[in-house]
Amino acid sequence: MPFQAVVVEEAGPSEVTVEVRELSEDQLPDGNVTVSVDHTTLNYKDGLCMKPNNGLVRKYPHVPGIDFAGTVRSSDDPRYREGDRVVLTGWGVGERHWGGYSQLARVNADWLVPLPDGLTTAQAMAIxxxxxxxxxxxxxxxxxxxxxxxxxxxxxxxxxxxxxxxxxxxxxxxxxxxxxxxxxxxxxxxxxxxxxxxxxxxxxxxxxxxxxxxxxxxxxxxxxxxxxxxxxxxxxxxxxxxxxxxxxxxxxxxxxxxxxxxxxxxxxxIDSVMQPFEKRQAAWQRLASDLPLDKLETMIQPATLSELPQLGAEILKGGVKGRVVVDMKNGI
Known part of the structure; x- marks a missing residue:
């Protein structure tokens, strides 16, 4: 099944192109869990990964996006089953590994955390x-x-x-x-x-x-x-x-x-990239209980997949307020 993704391609020694492309599942990286990405977001590192000479991306073509939340589509790991809701942050995803600016992602099960009850995937990406x-x-x-x-x-x-x-x-x-x-x-x-x-x-x-x-x-x-x-x-x-x-x-x-x-x-x-599973899970549980969701809603700036390249440039200039949340299911 074809799907849409933001792809960064090297175009010269100090130049990259960033565009939404249609990809096929055989282009996904190795991993033991495939996730239908419901929502993603924008971070400073994402902006860096969409510019040349960023020091983060090691191989092109590349799909950025250091965070995503979605639903397990298939899993070869017993910890996750089809239909489970999961969230991913860190582990070099979106930097060294293909990331969440894609309607499908394939990753290592060790990088995932079950999404706590009480949080939607959109709220998870506002976080x-x-x-x-x-x-x-x-x-x-x-x-x-x-x-x-x-x-x-x-x-x-x-x-x-x-x-x-x-x-x-x-x-x-x-x-x-x-x-x-x-x-x-x-x-x-x-x-x-x-x-x-x-x-x-x-x-x-x-x-x-x-x-x-x-x-x-x-x-x-x-x-x-x-x-x-x-x-x-x-x-x-x-x-x-x-x-x-x-x-x-x-x-x-x-x-x-x-x-x-x-x-x-x-x-x-404070490092959020390599935190072990137990600390990640504890932090997500605290977020579900201690972050007022009504205030979280006021932080959200909705965006589409196709808007991410421009927003990536803006976040590097300090021009983004709050949290960008991208609904990956409803168009680009």
Whole structure:
């Protein structure tokens, strides 16, 4: 049965083409579970995978899409049967392996997680890798002692996918959330997710000459990295933690060891790609219970398969708010 997919093809040393094509099942990669993809989404990595010299894709032609949710069509693994609802994030799918921008996907069963009861495949993709990373960050902060009575929790890059979901989760759990954004027009949106205060990006996007500033934050979910993360580290309360999820502002970290030595703060690295099954399943269960689905709906930007190349370019410029959700069953 033919199906539609976004295909990235190398067209020269520094050029790629990105277009929707019709493929056949014999073109699918190896794997022991075939999934009818119901919904997919858009992440920063997806945007990178649709541009040349991205450092992620190893072989062309390539189908991007690091997340998908759908229904098992056939399985050679006893853990999954035809008709089971599943979700996939990480494991290099959409980067090293063909991904979810396709109406059919074939993958290793070890990469799948059963979709929790109470979530639709559309909601799962409104969550996606961004939501998985946000939930893992919140869990890590909790594991290091964060509780709602300790004060404000900062979320940087709050209008993006990870930041939006982190804001909604933290608010639902009773935290005061200070949301950082460089787009003033997103303030109302962030307040609707539960943010109690909006902080302009310009307040935090330069390194302070002092390695330690006045303490302000009981914890932080940081999506930006770079100079902003360095600034936040110097403002954390004694013993507080920051969960580092992204590097939209750069990979360098221009700080000193003083906040760690004099205030005992913690820098927690959050990886969502290689998390073991048990932690993935636990995070999805927490998302099903702790993420308010009414707020999740306000984050969704519907899109079609054919719109993904343009949206991929926009997300690299910071031009996408909330979560893009693509219905793969109803046209391209």
């Amino acid at each position: 996606g890798t961004a939501g998985m990373a946000a939930m893992l960050a919140v869990i890590a902060l909790e594991d290091h002692g964060l509780t709602p009575d300790q004060g404000e929790v900062l979320v940087t890059g709050a209008a993006g996918g990870v930041g939006s979901i982190a804001t909604a989760i933290l608010s639902q759990l009773g935290y005061e959330v200070a949301a950082v954004t460089g787009r003033a027009e997103t303030a109302e949106y962030l307040m609707s997710l539960g943010a109690t205060r909006i902080i302009p990006r310009s307040d935090l996007d330069t390194v302070s000459p002092k390695p330690l500033e006045s303490t302000a934050w009981a914890g932080c979910v940081d999506v930006v990295g770079g100079e902003m993360l360095a600034r936040v580290i110097g403002q954390l309360k004694y013993g507080a933690s920051v969960a580092a999820v992204g590097l939209a502002g750069g990979a360098a970290l221009p700080t000193s060891v003083l906040p760690f030595l004099l205030r005992g703060v913690n820098l927690l690295g």
